[in-house]
Amino acid sequence: MITVRRFIRAASICLALGATAPIAHAQDPAPAAPPAAAAPQQAAPSTAAPATPADPDYQLGSGDKVRVTVFGEPTLSGEFYVTGSGLVSLPLLGEVKAAGLSVRQFQETVETALRNGYLKQPRVSAEVLNFRPFYILGEVSKPGTYPYTSGLTVQNAVATAGGYTYRADKNKVYIKRLGEEKETKMSLTPSTQVAPGDTVRIGERFF
CATH class of the missing domain: 3.30.1950.10 (wza like domain)
Structure with a gap:
């Protein structure tokens, strides 16, 4: 009888301990981090040169x-x-x-x-x-006929013709436009323009 009571008491204690013990649960996996947004790609800078519109008043001539x-x-x-x-x-x-x-x-x-x-x-x-060529004469190393390029200046034209001679007047230039009978004397500046078909003459300076 005593043995039965001890067994019942031991069983009761085990049940009590099982009721109060925390139940271990499998740990839920941590939520996956959202994928990082892809950085927007920048368009590669264009390397194409802007187009230069032709002069609408440009008149055609021999050699064009x-x-x-x-x-x-x-x-x-x-x-x-x-x-x-x-x-x-x-x-x-x-x-x-x-x-x-x-x-x-x-x-x-x-x-x-x-x-x-x-x-x-x-x-x-x-x-x-x-464009038709231009002509350069006078105090330059290589006078002659040369191809015209857009935006040509007198200084560019002189460089194309080998540069000034030591006698050249670097302050004045004489330009005869296509279709004109006389040349025009002008101040020679870095922005003095040459047009297609022009005849450019570099004069001699006075010592």
């Missing part, structure tokens, strides 16, 4: 090289030079006046000529590929 495009008519398109007589020889049309005309006026002249018996609604585009 032009591209003429007749849309839808590749056999009538191409690259042509303005001749010494101021004409451009075009397919189908023959010689067309160009000297003294702006690029737009020349373009309209070609369109009119094509419309007169050749095409119903011609669309023509014209642009200058190479």
Whole structure:
């Protein structure tokens, strides 16, 4: 009887201890950190040089090289030079006046000529590929004819011609524009411009 009571008491104690002991739970995994937002990619800086618009008042002249495009008519398109007589020889049309005309006026002249018996609604585009050369004389190391480049100044022209001679007047310059009969005396500054077809003369200084 005593043994049964001891067993019952021991069982009661075990049950009491089991009821009060904390139940161990498996630890929940820590929530995953949200993925970091991707940094926006910056566009690579453009390396293309801005286009330089052509002077709308620029007049074509002997030595200019032009591209003429007749849309839808590749056999009538191409690259042509303005001749010494101021004409451009075009397919189908023959010689067309160009000297003294702006690029737009020349373009309209070609369109009119094509419309007169050749095409119903011609669309023509014209642009200058190479400008006529300039000429430099006088007190420079290598006088002569040189290709024109956009934005050319007298100082650039002198450098192209090998620089000044020791007798050169570096304060004055004489420029004869295309189509003019006389040269004009100008102050020689870093910004003195040369136009296509100009004749530049560097005078001699007085000691």
